[in-house]
Amino acid sequence: MGDHMSTSKRRRETHLARARALYDLKRFANFIGIFARSPRGLIGLIIIGGFTLIAFFPSFFGAYDPVNGRSLAGWLAAPAWLKNVPAQLGGMPDLSFNDNPTLNSGFENSTLTPWNFTSTDQFMHTTVGHEENFEGHAGIVDVGFKRGEVGTAYGNITITLTQDFYYQYSGPPFSFRGSLVFLLNGTTTTSSHLDKRVNESNRDQWPFPTYNITVSALDVPTKITMYLVGLAVNRTLPMWPLREQYTTYTPLGMYGMAMDGTYVNSSETVSLLGSNEISVNASAGSWVDTDQTSEPIDSNAIRIATMISEQYGAKQFATTVFFPKEATPGWFRLGLNVTFFDKDPSKPASSDVHLDTLNMRLLGTGWGIMGTDHEGRDLWSQLMYGAGISLYVGVLSTIVAIGIGLTVGLMAGYLGRVVDEILMRICDVLLVLPGLPLLIVLVAVLGTSINNLIILLGVLGWMGFARLVRSQVISLRERPFIEAAKAVGASKTHIMVRHILPNVMSLVYVTLATTVPGNIVAEASLGFLGFTDPNRMSWGLMLNNLNMSAAFQNWWWVIPPGLCIALIAIAFILFGYALDEVLNPRLRLRR
Amino acid sequence: MGFRSYLAKRVAIAIIMLFVVLSINYALFFVMPGDPASLFINPLRGSSVGKQEFLDRLRARWGFDQPPEQRFLLYIRNMLSWSFGDSLISGQSISSEMLLRMWGTIELMGGSTILGILIGVSLGVLVAYKRGGKFDSGMVTVSLITYSLPVFWMGLVLILIFTVKFGVPSAGAFPYDWGLPGRWPVAYTVSAANGTQWNGNVVMSINPQGTITLLYGYVSHLVLPLMTLTLFTYGGYLLLTRATMIEALTEDYIVTARAKGVPERSVIFRHALKNASLPLITSAALAFGFMISGAIITEGVFSWPGMGRWIFQAIVFNDYSVLQAVFYIIAVLVILANIIADVLYGIIDPRIKYG
Numbered sequence: 001m002g003d004h005m006s007t008s009k010r011r012r013e014t015h016l017a018r019a020r021a022l023y024d025l026k027r028f029a030n031f032i033g034i035f036a037r038s039p040r041g042l043i044g045l046i047i048i049g050g051f052t053l054i055a056f057f058p059s060f061f062g063a064y065d066p067v068n069g070r071s072l073a074g075w076l077a078a079p080a081w082l083k084n085v086p087a088q089l090g091g092m093p094d095l096s097f098n099d100n101p102t103l104n105s106g107f108e109n110s111t112l113t114p115w116n117f118t119s120t121d122q123f124m125h126t127t128v129g130h131e132e133n134f135e136g137h138a139g140i141v142d143v144g145f146k147r148g149e150v151g152t153a154y155g156n157i158t159i160t161l162t163q164d165f166y167y168q169y170s171g172p173p174f175s176f177r178g179s180l181v182f183l184l185n186g187t188t189t190t191s192s193h194l195d196k197r198v199n200e201s202n203r204d205q206w207p208f209p210t211y212n213i214t215v216s217a218l219d220v221p222t223k224i225t226m227y228l229v230g231l232a233v234n235r236t237l238p239m240w241p242l243r244e245q246y247t248t249y250t251p252l253g254m255y256g257m258a259m260d261g262t263y264v265n266s267s268e269t270v271s272l273l274g275s276n277e278i279s280v281n282a283s284a285g286s287w288v289d290t291d292q293t294s295e296p297i298d299s300n301a302i303r304i305a306t307m308i309s310e311q312y313g314a315k316q317f318a319t320t321v322f323f324p325k326e327a328t329p330g331w332f333r334l335g336l337n338v339t340f341f342d343k344d345p346s347k348p349a350s351s352d353v354h355l356d357t358l359n360m361r362l363l364g365t366g367w368g369i370m371g372t373d374h375e376g377r378d379l380w381s382q383l384m385y386g387a388g389i390s391l392y393v394g395v396l397s398t399i400v401a402i403g404i405g406l407t408v409g410l411m412a413g414y415l416g417r418v419v420d421e422i423l424m425r426i427c428d429v430l431l432v433l434p435g436l437p438l439l440i441v442l443v444a445v446l447g448t449s450i451n452n453l454i455i456l457l458g459v460l461g462w463m464g465f466a467r468l469v470r471s472q473v474i475s476l477r478e479r480p481f482i483e484a485a486k487a488v489g490a491s492k493t494h495i496m497v498r499h500i501l502p503n504v505m506s507l508v509y510v511t512l513a514t515t516v517p518g519n520i521v522a523e524a525s526l527g528f529l530g531f532t533d534p535n536r537m538s539w540g541l542m543l544n545n546l547n548m549s550a551a552f553q554n555w556w557w558v559i560p561p562g563l564c565i566a567l568i569a570i571a572f573i574l575f576g577y578a579l580d581e582v583l584n585p586r587l588r589l590r591r
Numbered sequence: 592m593g594f595r596s597y598l599a600k601r602v603a604i605a606i607i608m609l610f611v612v613l614s615i616n617y618a619l620f621f622v623m624p625g626d627p628a629s630l631f632i633n634p635l636r637g638s639s640v641g642k643q644e645f646l647d648r649l650r651a652r653w654g655f656d657q658p659p660e661q662r663f664l665l666y667i668r669n670m671l672s673w674s675f676g677d678s679l680i681s682g683q684s685i686s687s688e689m690l691l692r693m694w695g696t697i698e699l700m701g702g703s704t705i706l707g708i709l710i711g712v713s714l715g716v717l718v719a720y721k722r723g724g725k726f727d728s729g730m731v732t733v734s735l736i737t738y739s740l741p742v743f744w745m746g747l748v749l750i751l752i753f754t755v756k757f758g759v760p761s762a763g764a765f766p767y768d769w770g771l772p773g774r775w776p777v778a779y780t781v782s783a784a785n786g787t788q789w790n791g792n793v794v795m796s797i798n799p800q801g802t803i804t805l806l807y808g809y810v811s812h813l814v815l816p817l818m819t820l821t822l823f824t825y826g827g828y829l830l831l832t833r834a835t836m837i838e839a840l841t842e843d844y845i846v847t848a849r850a851k852g853v854p855e856r857s858v859i860f861r862h863a864l865k866n867a868s869l870p871l872i873t874s875a876a877l878a879f880g881f882m883i884s885g886a887i888i889t890e891g892v893f894s895w896p897g898m899g900r901w902i903f904q905a906i907v908f909n910d911y912s913v914l915q916a917v918f919y920i921i922a923v924l925v926i927l928a929n930i931i932a933d934v935l936y937g938i939i940d941p942r943i944k945y946g
Contacts (some may be wrong), residue, residue, distance in 0.1 A: 167783060434898050436884050436888070437887060437914075438918070521741045524743075524744075543743065552750045552754065555751055562744030562748065566739060573735060
């Protein structure tokens, strides 16, 4: 009997649940139907949806690291597509792009084409395709000097390695960066030829037990000079030397050799530019990669002689080299001089220079969809990654604020009296406190993490909504259905949660949508002032970087982040208004 | 309850509120982790010359060596007696520096709030009167957009347009960027070789061309930040005025007034706007109250030497004595603004019963 009862009861319950679900579904369909009739709401929803998609898959939309991906192109590069816009419309036909014009730069091709190798001296020997090379690269050039007899010193002997390349852009690059991997060996007073080949496996352990050589001095000081010459204008004007000068080396401790880099004035190769060499500190007998040195061979690191910059009005060294305009596009020559200073005739001498990866990269003044920032990072990727932070902070902090405001408003409105008084006074005090300065102080003290920001924005932003809920609850409290619930004997909690809460939920949805923009803007403002996590690229931080590097003229950097903030804020406002219209039918009548 | 007793009650509540805010400020700056005296020492000051003396002065002023309750009383007394101590950045007295900074903020924020209210309310009335048309929806959309744009971005865009293209000065460093010693119209002295001194304003009055030049410099520096803030503020007033005016214009007494043959201008301004202005007055009064905290971003964009810039510098350089003074001033201003709004309510709308 009881069994039967419970079955029928269960059946009735399932029936009820199904009816309720159907009713809910119908209501939802009705809601969607009304909502879809509001085009503004739909536009808002589409924009929010788009940004949410970007927020979840930022790496799909922006391919580069927004924070650490530095020097992708020249700093402050313009958008690449501006090259195709006519100059009258604000385009930049003179933009150049990243380029790597040298061929066979790693000497993989053993015939050495297209390198020109000039050695006029019979005492020079060269080997290409040596098996000993840098980190498994395929090829190598071994330049050597050897004087077996005692008697006459040969003086300064230079061999030259050059390659001509065509620079295809009409404007100069932002900067160029040369790289060279080299290893120096030399004879010592005992005339023993240091050969690294045997010791490749344990390069770091020097002096090696297999060699019984006391190294005291390098007989043949060697200098490596890297340079760049414009061929179209027939002058060697902007040259770009890399100075390497080794006179002697002495054993130093357990590891390798220290170089005594006494400076020799290289004025014979650079007459106009003065002293703008980059010197690379190197240990003899071990490979040096100029890209890994503390000061890479970068045109940004070269100081331009005042005379040159006055003459050509150039700010960057690269602009000087690829100036004047009749030189670009045109032919340029990348060259390397290895000079042996044979000065001491009293003993035989020999020296070796192993060269690998003689290369030059040009960083362009144009890049990607939105160009780069002041550190050469991709702005488009930053914009894409920023969407996630804005939405995350905006939505979560609003949820926190709404949660607090709802609880406070319900309690103050329904419980009344002392509770109301206390909560509303807290509300008043918080409203008197200065919002943004307080937020900044707290963020500065507690740390600039995103989660701190969310909590602080929530805790400082609930007051208005609490007041709204409270006034609504006060009017609801006197309604007959609450009286009925009270008469049945429902507890206060039950009435608040089951009867009052559903009636203020429409308020919650609408406020949720209309509060998010404020919090997004607040987050951006904090980012703009620099009080944000520097490892998370947000739209505010993008504009902070812009302000700090004073690049106000780069409109492609100024406009998009703010436009995105505005777009997302307006989308939420439109969505909220449309929601308001659907949820509050009275509003519809008034229009 | 009459007006007087209502005002008395409001003032009493305001005083209690001020006390609570002071306590919160105290807690914020004194109960923070670390030795409070060391917090007051700016690490960027570098040299230790006079550091001990400086510390002693700080100790005496804020009572760091005394028990907490004594320290709290000392703090309250210092705040109420307007003796805030010296700024750690500039080394000058905070109260005198505040006057200068305050003037900068009043120029910028006060001016833009007044402009914003004038433009916003007049456009709002117009839009409400012509509601439903293309003009209405256009204006509402535009003001919604400008209202929701980040103010610092608007500043940057205006710099992009006016400074980069047309050379309008953007830095708020006037008159310092002109090599002048102080902020106009604060008087400054010019010394001549023979020992005579002129007051800065005297120099201006005997040299009308100089006055015009100074005035030009002043206005040209003010125009961009003022434009930014006005663009930001007018939208809110426009939307608020429109909403309240539409509500007022659909009331029965407007129909009655029109039926009586009252001129349209009078209907709009005397009947509708007067009744619709209550929420406007509250929000305007509160806007003046929150003037300083609103200034922090715009003054940052234009490096305008006002209160907001001061707050920012104080936070960056841990200048806590400036911060607590500024927070105190902000609280006082907001509380005052609230009282003024309540009083204005009664003057505008005599129907309001105080109580």
